[in-house]
Amino acid sequence: MPKRGTSQGDELSLDLPLDVFSGSVTSVQPASSSVVRQYHSGSVLSEPSPKQRKDERPLQSGTIIDRYRVESLTGRGGFAYVYRATHLALARTVALKMLRPSVRANRPGLAEQLLQEARNAAKIDHPAVVRVLDAVFSESITYIVMEYIDGRTLRRTVEKHGRLASPLAARLGLQCAQGLQEGLAHGLVHRDLKPSNIMIDRTGQAKIVDFGLARLYHAKRRNGPPRRVAGTPGYIAPERYRDPALTDYRSDIFSLGVTLYEALVGERPWVGDKDGHTGAELPPVRSPRSRAPHVTRSLSDLVLRMMASEPSDRPTPYESLIEELTEEASKG
Numbered sequence: 001m002p003k004r005g006t007s008q009g010d011e012l013s014l015d016l017p018l019d020v021f022s023g024s025v026t027s028v029q030p031a032s033s034s035v036v037r038q039y040h041s042g043s044v045l046s047e048p049s050p051k052q053r054k055d056e057r058p059l060q061s062g063t064i065i066d067r068y069r070v071e072s073l074t075g076r077g078g079f080a081y082v083y084r085a086t087h088l089a090l091a092r093t094v095a096l097k098m099l100r101p102s103v104r105a106n107r108p109g110l111a112e113q114l115l116q117e118a119r120n121a122a123k124i125d126h127p128a129v130v131r132v133l134d135a136v137f138s139e140s141i142t143y144i145v146m147e148y149i150d151g152r153t154l155r156r157t158v159e160k161h162g163r164l165a166s167p168l169a170a171r172l173g174l175q176c177a178q179g180l181q182e183g184l185a186h187g188l189v190h191r192d193l194k195p196s197n198i199m200i201d202r203t204g205q206a207k208i209v210d211f212g213l214a215r216l217y218h219a220k221r222r223n224g225p226p227r228r229v230a231g232t233p234g235y236i237a238p239e240r241y242r243d244p245a246l247t248d249y250r251s252d253i254f255s256l257g258v259t260l261y262e263a264l265v266g267e268r269p270w271v272g273d274k275d276g277h278t279g280a281e282l283p284p285v286r287s288p289r290s291r292a293p294h295v296t297r298s299l300s301d302l303v304l305r306m307m308a309s310e311p312s313d314r315p316t317p318y319e320s321l322i323e324e325l326t327e328e329a330s331k332g
Helices: 033-041 050-055 101-106 109-122 154-161 166-185 238-242 249-265 297-306 318-329
Strands: 068-076 080-087 092-099 132-137 142-147 151-153 198-201 206-208
Touching: 068 092, 092 101, 092 109, 101 109, 109 132, 109 142, 151 154, 154 198, 154 249, 166 198, 166 206, 166 249, 166 297, 166 318, 238 249, 249 297, 249 318, 297 318
Parallel strands: none
Antiparallel strands: 068 080, 080 092, 092 142, 132 142, 151 198, 198 206
C-alpha cells in the first residue's frame, strides 16, 4: 500500500488520508493553549523547538476559527490537519484543510503553495471535483475551506467491500474522466490521481480531491523543470520520469488507468513492488481480466490502453475515453 502524506523534494504534499471527509471521528487531543491563543490573536508563529513539534496537537473540538467551529479531526498528514467544521453563520458543514503550526513556522513558503492549491481547485465547478469554498492566508494561519463529502475514499471502498464490478468501476472512472476534462478546460492537470484522492459520496458520485499538485498546463515555469517528480510512486506515468516538466493530461489518464485496475483487481498492477513502477521504463503487467475473471474483456483492454507506456497509445482525447467508459458503464 502506498505511503500517505509523503513529500517529494520541495513539492508540497498534502495528500489526504484515507478517512478525510468520511465523517468518522478520530481521537482528538486538546490543543495546547498557546496554539489556540496564537490562532485567535493573529500573532506570528515562532520557530518551534523539537519538543514543541513533538507536543503539537490538533485543535480541540469546539475551537472557533474565524467563521468556523471545529467539530472533529478527520485526517492528518505531515503538512496539514483536516477538520470537519461548521460555518457558524450558515450552519453548513464544511471541511477545513489547515497547515500545521510547526510547518507554517518552519517553512512559511508552503503557505503560498497551499493557497495556490485553493486557487487551482476553485477554477473548477463540476460534480466530480470537490469544491473550494474559501481560503485564509495570513502570517499566523493558513487554511482552505472545502465542500464536505459524506462518504469514503475509493481506496476505503475497495478495502471494505472488495473489488468492484466492471460497470461500477467504469461509472466511477467515467465521472473522474469528466472531472479531469473540466480541469483541463481551465488549463489544469491533476498529477496525483489515485484511489485515496477520489471520494465516493452516499449517492455514488465520485469526487476528485486535492488538486494541490496541479499546475497550469500552458504556464511557463519560472525556475525551470522540477528536481523531482511530484506525485505518488506507482501511479506516476513513465514519461514524467523522463521529463517532469512536460506533464500533460495524458499522464492523468495513465493514473486513472492504474486506479481503475486497482479497483477491479483489488491490487495495483505491479505485484511485489512496494511502490509500483518508479522509473521511465514500465514493467510488464498482466491484464485485469487475467487476475480477476469477473472483469469484462472490453474494460480490461481499455484499462490496459489507459496504462500504455507511450502517451500517444492511450485513449485520447478525453471525449474518446469518456465515450468508451460510457459504453462500459451501460453494460451493468
